[in-house]
Amino acid sequence: MKRIQQRAFFLVAMVLLTSLVSYSQQLVGRWTFDNSGNLEAASTGNNLNLAGINGGNLNDPAVGTQTAISGPSGGNGAVTIGIGSQYIVTHGIGANGGGLTTNEYTLAFDFRVPALGAWYTFFQTNQTNSNDAEFFIKPTGEIGQGNPGYTSLPVVVAGTWHRLIVSIDLGNFFRYYLDGTLIKEGTSQGIDGQFALDPTFILFGDNDGDDASIDIAEVAMWDYPLTGAEALAFGAVESTPLPVELTSFTASAINKGIELAWNTATEINNYGFDVERKSSLEEWRKIGFVGGHGTTNAPQQYSFTDANAYGKTSYRLKQIDRDGKFEYGNVVEVTAAILSHFSMDQNYPNPFNPTTKIDFSILADGLVSLKVYNLLGQEVATIVNQHLNAGKHIATFNASNLISGVYFYKIEAGSFTSIKKMMVLK
Numbered sequence: 396m397k398r399i400q401q402r403a404f405f406l407v408a409m410v411l412l413t414s415l416v417s418y419s420q421q422l423v424g425r426w427t428f429d430n431s432g433n434l435e436a437a438s439t440g441n442n443l444n445l446a447g448i449n450g451g452n453l454n455d456p457a458v459g460t461q462t463a464i465s466g467p468s469g470g471n472g473a474v475t476i477g478i479g480s481q482y483i484v485t486h487g488i489g490a491n492g493g494g495l496t497t498n499e500y501t502l503a504f505d506f507r508v509p510a511l512g513a514w515y516t517f518f519q520t521n522q523t524n525s526n527d528a529e530f531f532i533k534p535t536g537e538i539g540q541g542n543p544g545y546t547s548l549p550v551v552v553a554g555t556w557h558r559l560i561v562s563i564d565l566g567n568f569f570r571y572y573l574d575g576t577l578i579k580e581g582t583s584q585g586i587d588g589q590f591a592l593d594p595t596f597i598l599f600g601d602n603d604g605d606d607a608s609i610d611i612a613e614v615a616m617w618d619y620p621l622t623g624a625e626a627l628a629f630g631a632v633e634s635t636p637l638p639v640e641l642t643s644f645t646a647s648a649i650n651k652g653i654e655l656a657w658n659t660a661t662e663i664n665n666y667g668f669d670v671e672r673k674s675s676l677e678e679w680r681k682i683g684f685v686g687g688h689g690t691t692n693a694p695q696q697y698s699f700t701d702a703n704a705y706g707k708t709s710y711r712l713k714q715i716d717r718d719g720k721f722e723y724g725n726v727v728e729v730t731a732a733i734l735s736h737f738s739m740d741q742n743y744p745n746p747f748n749p750t751t752k753i754d755f756s757i758l759a760d761g762l763v764s765l766k767v768y769n770l771l772g773q774e775v776a777t778i779v780n781q782h783l784n785a786g787k788h789i790a791t792f793n794a795s796n797l798i799s800g801v802y803f804y805k806i807e808a809g810s811f812t813s814i815k816k817m818m819v820l821k
Contacts, residue, residue: 424486424616429472429690431463435482438692440616443482443598453602454483454522466612467505467556467632468664468717471690473612481600483522486592488618497592498565501621503558505612505632510553511536513607516600517559521593528601529590530561538571542589543581546571550578556612556632563590564620574631577623639665639687639714642694646710646729652702652787653731655710657724659695662688669713669721670699674706681713689717702754703786704731737811742792742804746820749795753778756787757808764807765790767797767817775802783808794819 424440435443447459460477467473476482492498508515515532530540536549538559550573551557560572565588570580584590599609612632644657655670665687673679682703688695701710708731712724739755757763765779778792792804799821805814 421617421619422615423488423618424484424614425692426614427472427690427692428463428466428474428612431472434461434463434472434474441485441487443484445480446483446600447477447480448600448603454481454597464610467507471612471664473505473507473610475608475610476599478606478608479600482598483595484598485595486616487594488592489594491618492565492586494565494587494591496587497594497618498586499563499618499620500592501560501562501617501619501626503560503615503629505556505558507556507610507612508532508551508553508607509610510607511549511551514601514605515609516606517598519597519600520591522595522597527603528597528606531606538573539579540589543569543584544579546578558629558632560621560626560629562620562622562626565591568620570620570623570626572626572629575627575629577627639663639716641712641714641724644712644724644727646708646727648729648731649700652700653704653708653710653729655699655701655727657697657712659688659697662691662695664690664716664718666715666717668697669715670701671711671713672701672704673709673711674704679711687714702789703784704729706731737808737813739806739813739815741815742817746818747794748819748821750791750793751817753790753792753804754787755790755806755808755813757783757785757811759785759809761809763788764805766805767792767794768803768805770801770803778804779806 422439425438426443427438428434430436435445444456445459445461446454446456449455449458459480461480462475464473464475488497488500490496504517512534514534516528517530519528532538532551533545536551537545538550539545558574562570565584566586568580568582569584569590571578639662640660642658642660647654667687668685669681670683670685671679672682682701683699685697685699707728709726709728711726713721714724715721737757742751742753744751761782763779763781763783766774767776767778769775775797778790797819799819802817802819803814804817
């Protein structure tokens with residue numbers, strides 16, 4: 396049981412669940428388990444294949460079990476791998492490091508164990524499932540393998556999400572990192588020796604099904620050994636920042652105001668964006684909010700229209716993650732049409748049923764009243780009756796409670812007054 400293996404592939408699939416330093420082009424596999432309807436789906440590389448032990452068949456796709464669970468933070472998914480179950484992975488790296496197999500790579504996991512007192516398995520270096528795996532958590536909490544050995548002290552805490560990174564350069568070094576700390580390193584492994592990786596290998600499985608179920612939030616794999624600085628930068632699951640990669644942010648003047656547009660390449664734990672504005676008449680203030688997409692590797696597009704802009708105006712985004720942490724992006728400036736007079740436009744559409752919009756502009760902050768009257772001059776509805784900032788505004792009127800007919804709407808803002816006619820047609 397847990398005997399020393401001649402070739403142990405030491406797969407640490409670094410689970411970058413709540414925070415990732417930027418991925419390089421050498422990322423060859425990433426599995427986030429965020430899609431509960433397709434837990435084996437890869438965001439980078441090949442999909443996983445679930446299998447399990449069924450008598451003499453050690454890789455039977457019909458009996459593997461997995462359960463979708465919540466990950467380390469809101470919006471992040473995870474999976475529980477059932478006892479006697481495993482994922483089969485084809486990594487696509489090829490032979491490297493001067494050998495016949497894959498000798499240089501990095502793997503990592505964000506993982507959690509429900510309790511100590513049992514063995515837990517991370518990987519086997521080939522797909523035969525004929526060994527009792529090659530990388531473990533001991534019942535007492537140490538991490539490693541019989542040869543080259545385990546950590547000298549217990550490092551795993553039950554019920555806690557951990558981030559494990561294994562950087563392999565056979566013939567030179569092997570290094571284990573846990574939660575942003577180097578926990579073990581050595582030079583005893585030769586090329587094509589222990590930890591050398593076949594083209595297809597197994598995650599989380601052993602040959603006799605006696606290891607306990609483990610929770611996994613994410614797995615990632617690179618085709619080179621991460622440097623110490625790169626590995627340490629990933630930190631711990633719960634302490635590392637949650638980045639959103641903003642690739643563009645622009646502002647353009649349009650007929651209805653200023654249109655803001657921005658794109659993201661990736662998002663992790665993204666709650667959304669506060670849109671903030673600054674002009675010659677006001678300091679930075681929030682003018683709107685656009686919800687984010689949580690965690691995703693797919694590019695996302697966002698937009699927001701500011702109908703109240705005037706003159707030279709600055710905008711910025713306040714990106715907020717689901718833990719309340721936030722970060723400001725770059726500032727963009729644009730010149731909106733400068734208001735030269737008070738105005739109120741014809742409602743649109745007109746005639747309408749039951750809603751219509753009314754655009755109006757005011758030159759100064761102040762109380763604005765916008766009301767609707769029937770042909771007898773009787774007030775039938777109040778659309779606006781409040782203090783508004785100078786700029787362009789759009790009011791929406793719902794005439795569900797009115798009968799068909801002609802009505803008048805009147806605006807009062809300081810000394811400015813305007814009356815126009817509208818028609819409700821039901």
